[in-house]
Amino acid sequence: MDHEINPPADSNDPTFLRARALSLSVGAIRKAQGKKCPGDFPVGTIEWHAVVEEFANDVLKAMLSEPDLPILEFKRDNARK
Template sequence: MERPSKEDQLFLEARVLALSLVAIRRAQGKLNPNDFQVGSVKWVAVVKEFAEDLMRVSSEALVRVAATTPAKAGKWLG
């Protein structure tokens, strides 16, 4: 099996970060954006809370994955 490229690795790190945050929020009894219909009032509120939690993550971790994540998202998410 071919080793993932650096960009692929960064995207995967971003996914791990997001999934970790989802698991942590779930363990804390918090809701996640995927618990609601996209665009609903509750979804918007939870997305805001999720983003606030994400901003508490180490800036170093965010800088490492931010450069390629948006461009690569479509490749894995459909």
């Protein structure tokens, strides 16, 4: 069953296009690994919630390895200098 909701194809917003490409890439990689994607389950089911969390973690992993994104530096207030 495919319950994925497809956004309008005419959006030319660069941020939207990058996010969509990232989502499609993560989805394709998960399928190749034999993992499920959120679109495989009805929205709101227990399985859907579990897969959404796994999918989001995979998206974050992909984003953190994206070379075009700025490197974020987190500093503690009490860090020694």
